[in-house]
Amino acid sequence: MSVAVDRLPLWHNRRFCFLASARVISVLGNGFARVALAFAVLTLPGASPGRLSLVLACQAVPQLVFILVGGVIADRMSRSRLMATADVVGVVAYAGLAALVVSGRAPLVLMCVLAVTAGLATALFSPAMDGVVPLVVPADQLQQANGILRVGTNVSLLMGLALSGVAVSWLGAGWALALNSASFVVSAVLTSFLGLGEPRRAKSSGWTELREGWREFSSRQWLWVVVCQYMVVVAALNANAGVLGPLAAEDHLGGARAWSVIVAAQALGAVAGAGLAAKVRVDRPILVAVLATLPSAVPIVMLGTGAPVWGIAVAMFLSGMSSDVFAVLWSTTIQREVPEEALSRVSSYDWFGSLAFAPLGLLAAGPAAQAWGADRMLFVCGSLIAAATLAALLAPQVRTLRAPAQRVRRVEEETNESVDAPPATGGQAAR
Template identity: 40%
Template sequence: MKTKENWLTAWSVLRERTFRRFFIGEATSLLGDGMTAVALSFAVLDLTGSASDLGFVLAARAVPMVATLLIGGVMADRFPRRRIMVTADLVRFASQGTVAVLLLSGDAQIWQLAALQAVQGMASAAFDPASAGLVPSLLSGELLQQANGLRGMAFSGGGIAGPALAGLLVALSGPGWAIAVDAATFGVSALMLSVIPIERQLPTTKNSFTHDLREGWSEFRGRTWLWMTVASSSLGNLLLSWIAVLGPLLAKRDLGGPAAWASMNAVLGVGLFVGGMVAMHVHSERPLRTGILALTIGALPTLGLALQLPLLLLCALAFVAGIGVAIFSSVWATTLQRNIPGDKLSRVNAYANFGSVACQPIGQALVGPVAAAIGVYSTLWLAAGIQLLSAMVALSTPAIRKLPAEAEVTPTEVGTRPRT
């Protein structure tokens, strides 16, 4: 009976009407994000059949998104976050809607798709920090962990369902209609977010943009547990970019073809979804330590590939790794929300996200020369070893190991409770 009560308590966050509206909007937006890459890829390939053109269009979205992420963080701490999110969704609705019209009319050109994807990327860079900063103002502190576990499930669900839905729509009606449905998801998200009642917005700052950017950086570097975790995550993401390159290579050469790599990624996505459910029930006196311990499980697929395990075992390791990564992500989001003042949360979140992904292009550039020099399997052993060593260094840091579950900041600093 107690287990059943604990389970129901974890899902009680959805009884909060304000958060429920936010969650539906965010989940729908994440579904759209999941659809974008697949639908856009087939749209470009139908137009020109060129892999170079496809890479150019995808990069046109990714580069502006990373480049403007810190700007998005400053904006989200300056202006009403809900308004930023609604505006970003409407921009994405318009940009993807325009892409759909161009494709369906037969008038699309590559430069047009690239330009519209750049707009899409910048809108996402505004949406994400605002979303991270808004959550603490929607819920009481004891529900944050459950909320972030649920958000992790939505992220994973969007990553699973989005590509599948896009692929189905492309097969049935073509990429133009798939992009149109993608656009509609952002419209639904904007509608749901627009009806969230917020009692009080953060006061608009009169400081300069540069001052706010520096203030966010000061907040970020002033907490050892924060920048050490981000440094560890950044190195981990660099090494994951190696797996993203070497994994398909080994799948094609040794595991039976592309379907093997697709299977591993699909099972990883399921693990991430299940991990979000598990994270809703995680309660630890030292949550960040628990999160990083869970993150070490993420190295299992790398070890499996290095050991040349059969596909079935690799899928099992991918599933377990997904659970670990999801638990870390949920605990990490809650830790930020409980320990960073609400008026700086979006900027700190933007710095953390920027730091986490900044090294991925470096990893993508290094993996080829490293694999050529020492071999594919030696590169995998190196990656797994560095991943585990990085986690051990983070865990040996007292500021991480001893960070308590109690918030460093008062509830009023974290955010203002809305009407429900």
């Protein structure tokens, strides 16, 4: 028999409020940085697309290279302290970039060093963030907490992207980067108020702990199968968002204005999807999460077929909804199923695997579109997403893993059936 437990709303949870506020403010700053960094590089003397690509690559590569290290560190020390430390590293990186841009003297080598520092901050922060939520909220409120966090960060990112253009045009790209640095200061202060202590466990070598994290990761079929699925999905989505989608919009739909409508529709859908996922209760969360990936293929294929902007925008809205349903169910399941002491390391393997082919998708999209056409490559990307998703459904654990409440109820039903069943005959007992 299960006992109902009355929980106070999450807004009465002081630690959760600090965490949510920190995330909203830092993501708002990141929205500024996405636009400001690009324009900052392009407005400097000697600017070129190649220089911009190099600076952005210097920011992206450390996120992939050091993410496993970040997972080990997050399981060895206070996660809230590591998050605050990562925010401080972000302060240094973006304050340095801002100072260079405002001064008008920005050596490429120094820009790249600071971009690497910013990427390192993300690699330290992300696994710790994934592991800190179960330490802040009760297990039965994890899904609601993840949904609220996604809603808050999605809205914040939208605001950051919208306001960044105004900030860059009024204040300049350098001062917009300075605003991002200030957002990290606020986030670091709020995160330090979480006050989570050191983990109570013996510390072995980093390599040993990395192997232990791999065992936890690889022993769960549903986990590594979906990460393999998302190696393909993220690469295809990156190719669409970064290269193929804008090319198709330029060719068929009228250019940047149409593309901005499509991207905004996806962002609005993400906000709605996170709100839905915070409330929905499903029996098989991984099955639903994997199926929620399929709508992402639809607008990509529609872009390649010359569909009208309004139709693609509607499909993008639904894709945004489904992607955040996936994100909330996925994060909640990992937090429930993986032991807390290994959670950040497992999360780092999730991040590493999911992002492994992302740079390849961006690098290959341009030459492939030039050789075979953007429309054809959009169809290929949509087909890859569908094929990877259907392949993931072949794994038994993906289809059968149940949420904890449903598992308890199923055990109770099976127990009641065995109690109510008639005594077995001699032959039945022998079998």
